[in-house]
């Protein structure tokens with residue numbers, strides 16, 4: 001068992017073990033009511049939890065982004081109301097990032113804040129969504145527009161969950177792991193370079209080490225800078241173009257797939273300014289391709305992507321801000337990029 005401590009609004013443990021049901025049961029002691037949110041697509045075996053002394057309420061919500069809709073939110077609030085949930089009760093989200101984002105937001109908003117536990121079951125959920133305290137749902141005007149910072153009291157990770165996760169979702173989660181390697185931990189890159197999705201499935205030690213290291217990167221950043229000023233921006237490496245591509249694809253691309261292309265683009269921008277070497281740039285492509293992640297995007301999309309870049313959360317006023325590397329493991333902010341530089345880098349990643 002490994003525990004990583006996140007020191008944000010409050011300190012909380014991220015526990016990586018093969019005993020999540022026992023860990024969760026232990027943390028439910030003294031709770032009168034426990035609400036477990038799961039998706040209709042992926043529900044784990046909750047048999048152990050049924051023996052708890054607490055009243056267990058299992059709420060099944062729609063899968064994926066539908067979980068993060070206002071309609072689902074209202075439904076869950078009503079369920080909590082009908083079941084009489086009070087401030088000393090507990091919310092648990094077991095599922096991908098969509099479920100943990102919803103569970104966290106429910107916990108932030110019901111009675112102005114209940115404790116909650118994240119049990120992420122996708123790789124993206126483990127290394128990204130469940131750590132950091134950002135919770136939220138989608139609005140008709142865009143993804144994650146409604147939300148709150150509300151850290152869980154614990155995050156329980158069991159890599160056994162990954163056995164049933166699709167190769168595509170494994171690869172998408174690896175894009176975030178690889179990002180953590182580039183911004184802060186070269187050992188992630190070394191380990192990731194020796195593997196593929198298939199080989200990680202056979203190697204519990206390697207996937208556990210990658211998860212642990214990626215969470216440590218995120219936990220360190222979040223602990224230093226909980227509410228998004230510069231340090232936290234480093235986690236957005238690859239995300240400026242990534243978010244634009246995700247939006248342009250109407251969310252047909254996984255977040256991690258769009259980020260993979262964004263990582264290569266940000267590396268191209270940095271290489272053109274000699275902030276990183278050609279071989280450091282190529283390392284982005286080699287590692288991402290080993291996980292069959294995309295590293296190029298449609299040449300004809302550029303005109304539609306540029307206005308979307310300006311919508312990115314990191315755009316302040318009229319300047320578009322990119323997180324770039326100034327070497328592996330160190331990030332800087334680029335704010336003075338000319339259109340010629342942006343165009344030229346896109347040309348080099350377009351197909």
Ligand SMILES: NC(=O)c1ccc[n+]([C@@H]2O[C@H](COP(=O)([O-])OP(=O)(O)OC[C@H]3O[C@@H](n4cnc5c(N)ncnc54)[C@H](O)[C@@H]3O)[C@@H](O)[C@H]2O)c1
Pocket residue numbers: 039041042063064065068095096097098099101121122123124125128129130131132133134135136143144161162163164165166169255
């Ligand atoms: N709060 C944050 O800081 C943060 C960070 C990153 C992403 N997110 C959010 O996370 C969501 C993306 O997370 P995701 O990639 O996990 O997507 P997801 O939650 O939609 O899950 C992807 C699919 O995998 C299924 N699944 C999950 N675990 C499984 C398992 N073990 N076996 C089989 N199937 C499984 C899900 O049911 C779903 O169909 C987005 O909504 C994104 O906005 C939040």
Ligand SMILES: [Zn+2]
Pocket residue numbers: 128176239255259
């Ligand atoms: Zn991301």
